[in-house]
Amino acid sequence: MSRLATPGEVLQLIRSGEAVTRADIGRVTGLSRPAVAHRVADLLQRGLIVEDAEGPSTGGRPPVRLRFATSGGVVPVASLGARRTQIALCDLAGEVLQRTDLDIDVEEGPGVVLPLLMDTWEKLLDGRNDVVGIGLGVPATVEFAAGRVESARVMASWTGVVIPPIIAERFRVPVLVDNDVNVIAMGEHRVVYASELDDLLFVKVSTRIGAGVISGGGILRGALGAAGEIGHIPVRDGGGVLCRCGNLDCVDSVASGTAILRDLRAKGRDVMSLSDVTALVRAGDAETMAVVRQAGRWLGEVISGAVNLLNPAVVVLGGDVAEMFQPLVSGVREVVYRRSTQLATRSLRIERSRLGPGAGITGCALMVLDHVLSAQAVDAASR
Numbered sequence: 180m181s182r183l184a185t186p187g188e189v190l191q192l193i194r195s196g197e198a199v200t201r202a203d204i205g206r207v208t209g210l211s212r213p214a215v216a217h218r219v220a221d222l223l224q225r226g227l228i229v230e231d232a233e234g235p236s237t238g239g240r241p242p243v244r245l246r247f248a249t250s251g252g253v254v255p256v257a258s259l260g261a262r263r264t265q266i267a268l269c270d271l272a273g274e275v276l277q278r279t280d281l282d283i284d285v286e287e288g289p290g291v292v293l294p295l296l297m298d299t300w301e302k303l304l305d306g307r308n309d310v311v312g313i314g315l316g317v318p319a320t321v322e323f324a325a326g327r328v329e330s331a332r333v334m335a336s337w338t339g340v341v342i343p344p345i346i347a348e349r350f351r352v353p354v355l356v357d358n359d360v361n362v363i364a365m366g367e368h369r370v371v372y373a374s375e376l377d378d379l380l381f382v383k384v385s386t387r388i389g390a391g392v393i394s395g396g397g398i399l400r401g402a403l404g405a406a407g408e409i410g411h412i413p414v415r416d417g418g419g420v421l422c423r424c425g426n427l428d429c430v431d432s433v434a435s436g437t438a439i440l441r442d443l444r445a446k447g448r449d450v451m452s453l454s455d456v457t458a459l460v461r462a463g464d465a466e467t468m469a470v471v472r473q474a475g476r477w478l479g480e481v482i483s484g485a486v487n488l489l490n491p492a493v494v495v496l497g498g499d500v501a502e503m504f505q506p507l508v509s510g511v512r513e514v515v516y517r518r519s520t521q522l523a524t525r526s527l528r529i530e531r532s533r534l535g536p537g538a539g540i541t542g543c544a545l546m547v548l549d550h551v552l553s554a555q556a557v558d559a560a561s562r
């Protein structure tokens with residue numbers, strides 16, 4: 180570091196495990212011993228780090244290890260789905276402390292849903308007053324800096340709503356809101372892949388199709404937060420299906436969970452919900468497998484374009500459809516490896532989500548923690 184490291188930067192070193200003793204910090208930052216002592220004392224006094232007494236007992240006095248104080252605060256989070264919302268409290272490492280799921284129809288609108296969320300957080304908090312920030316993932320395009328819901332895929336009554344001030348009125352802390360798939364992509368990347376790769380494409384296939392892009396280790400949002408909206412890229416030979424956006428053969432209209440159900444019903448199959456489809460796939464029903472595999476091929480067509488553009492190290496398929504359907508994933512693989520450039524696919528992995536349904540919660544907490552524990556925020560708070 181060419182200039183003197185700040186307390187906030189020292190905290191980052193301790194949090195990441197890069198430097199966990201005073202001597203380490205001195206070595207990494209080039210700070211003098213008194214300067215290190217001063218910054219560590221500041222972080223200890225603010226409760227951001229703790230000293231660990233235990234060290235290797237190999238004779239001599241072991242150096243005192245410093246550890247980030249993960250229990251020094253709490254982050255209420257919510258991952259909103261169309262019908263079901265996951266609500267949780269997380270610690271400062273992003274680990275879930277308490278969780279509860281609510282069946283809420285987001286179409287009830289922000290006037291109903293947001294107060295319900297806040298009441299639930301308060302119940303879970305049970306008098307705790309060490310909230311450091313709040314995070315939400317919503318099934319809509321979000322102008323991230325403002326927390327404004329731009330165009331809503333399933334929640335039209337939310338369009339134009341700026342969420343953070345509504346929540347900050349009751350909880351006076353930073354409130355961060357992002358698109359649900361971005362949040363899931365962040366969670367999956369950080370927990371499963373962060374140590375090995377920086378470029379990941381997360382595709383969520385559920386009733387709708389959306390994607391989140393991690394590029395160079397960070398989420399790619401685009402100019403207004405609409406990056407990753409791959410659902411409305413058209414496919415070839417989709418058969419002329421009119422999408423709800425007004426265009427023909429968007430991948431969302433031919434390969435989403437909704438489309439798979441519609442195609443099976445058109446073949447006279449008695450399927451009420453996606454779990455019926457899952458059961459048929461598990462039973463090895465040939466007609467269902469063929470429909471799902473074709474959906475996978477269409478999805479693969481759009482993903483191969485994204486792979487050529489972004490060159491991710493891994494494509495992760497998540498959402499309740501992708502997690503359950505082996506034939507869908509096979510269809511995707513078949514087309515992506517055929518269509519994408521050789522260089523982009525040379526070491527490309529295509530995998531299922533490993534974090535599963537909890538990824539949204541974890542991603543929300545990490546989004547908040549990256550913000551409130553950034554070196555800048557920590558230094559600003561000490562002034």
Ligand SMILES: [Zn+2]
Nearest residue numbers: 411422424429
């Ligand atoms: Zn469309």
